[in-house]
Amino acid sequence: MESAIPTHLRTARTKDARTPKNYQPPYPSFVARHAPGVKRVVMAYFGIQYRDAPTQASRGALDWLASRFAGSNGPTHWDRAQYVDKARFTNVVSVAYWDDPKLFDAWFEAAREGWTGDVRTKDNAGFFIEVLRPAVESYETLFSSLGRPEGIAVLADDMSGEVQEHAYWGGMRDRIPLSQSDDLAPRDNPRIVRQGSRLQVVPQDNICMIRSGQDWTDTDDAERRMYLNDVEPVLRAGMDFLRDEGPAIGCFTNRYMRVLDAHGNATEKSYGQSWWHSLEALERWAESHPTHVRIFGAAMKYLSTLGPAAKLRLYHEVSVASAEEQFFEYLNCHEQTGLLNAVELVA
């Protein structure tokens, strides 16, 4: 058993961890380990939003983005997912990952112009960019099994052995290295700024973002039924709650998406991605709200029951970022899109 916080990021603790005394987790979990030379990563979400059906322009924009990803200074890893939002628009979200912000900066300006710039105003679709570039002290990952990293963990050097800080309330915060000495509290509220046709959201300090994924590719028939019939509906109810009622509890927006393959078809993977006013708001929902308590309970029961036989893969990554580590921009999106929803909330 090892700590989720790697040796080189351990600091003098001024904030208590919530790990129970003599704690033995009920099932194994693992975290991503970056090479010590990695100081900061970039997670960049590129969304396109349209009503009812894709257009030639929207497909062209997605192909264009894929070609930019494949180009010089492009991301080490990216994936694409799709969902229908609260306003019934279809959104296709491509997320790309770098572990060297200099490469991202060299890549980003042209990509930004091509995605939310004037060239897109005639496409009859909404476009958005949401970027976090957290220091490695400011985020954590968690995986229920080894062998298929997702998200930022694809860029990691390796995975840990079994870690201690999971499967109890508070584990998420305890896995973030900065929590050893910082309360990660939010400061200020986001504001909106118009820049030509674009709307930029000027962020607050310590916004929190979670990507939480599910992968039932490897399940056999019996386990697939257990997941799809018993667990997924509970998860979806929680995701729907955050989508519809999130703002009242500090969740600016929630996207529960199906991951797509290279042909745009649904795979047997999904993930929820949500933006929160604070890590604390996410914790409060997770620990006390019936919709998440049921999700947590279902996952605990599932993983404890099946043990190492479980073929379902669960993972997440949670980041807290300062205002300087954020970028949000929207073109022709409806007003409930992403952080625009946050601005309405605080206005």
Place this chain on the structure above:
Amino acid sequence: MESAIPTHLRTARTKDARTPKNYQPPYPSFVARHAPGVKRVVMAYFGIQYRDAPTQASRGALDWLASRFAGSNGPTHWDRAQYVDKARFTNVVSVAYWDDPKLFDAWFEAAREGWTGDVRTKDNAGFFIEVLRPAVESYETLFSSLGRPEGIAVLADDMSGEVQEHAYWGGMRDRIPLSQSDDLAPRDNPRIVRQGSRLQVVPQDNICMIRSGQDWTDTDDAERRMYLNDVEPVLRAGMDFLRDEGPAIGCFTNRYMRVLDAHGNATEKSYGQSWWHSLEALERWAESHPTHVRIFGAAMKYLSTLGPAAKLRLYHEVSVASAEEQFFEYLNCHEQTGLLNAVELVA
């Protein structure tokens, strides 16, 4: 000026028409004219329903259906459209038209087995079939311009000259030949019957169906802006009302869809398709409900203002059908799908 009812379908009138005395319509409209040998047509809607994103199976099913359409005894004309429904499922609806029911009957059984049969139960999608086979006395069409027929009118021999019965309340009923001697009143309510995995809705007499389309392909920039900014939002608000609040006023279900091209991309055509408890319920909404009065007013203003210069094309077809002329079947669809919504309504 001619009557919308062709000579060979004129009968002794026992029900009064509502055409105003000495009526001159404010703008021209036209109706489809079938060859006199055509006695009955078939309108067959094939829907597939999935969450969030298409799958390889859903694309395969659509390709399979297209190949059936192209096969022996297939339809003379078909098109495909897509929308997101009230429950946020994406639906792709292919509608096919025959003007000889014998050809349809020879074609249908294998198509039905392939679309709602056991072969589809593993596709993780919903499938439905909704068929009307009205006699030519039981439906009407209306077009704002000549030269590009849509729907059942593609099968017509010709289009009429300018007809008199339009642009006043009651014109729709007055164009249906059977209305000369029949009140087209509903009888009975639909019931539901389980047949293996399929749910069949056993229909009522004189259900009413409308397909009402818009085509802005030919508009120049100024007219396109006028349509998309001034008219389309009014139309969408009315369509959303029917989708969300329709059952209370006798509209079982409403689909406001974008027509797709052969690659599955949105075209500059849309149509609303809705199922009603009765022609009278559709009339009552059209004449008195603010959402349709605004649509009607916007279309009247638009067509009267632009006159023959208008490049926007509007059309509809409205059918009333006896119980024997209907067929409704659903496999793995959510309970607010199509006529399933009607059954919930009357249960």
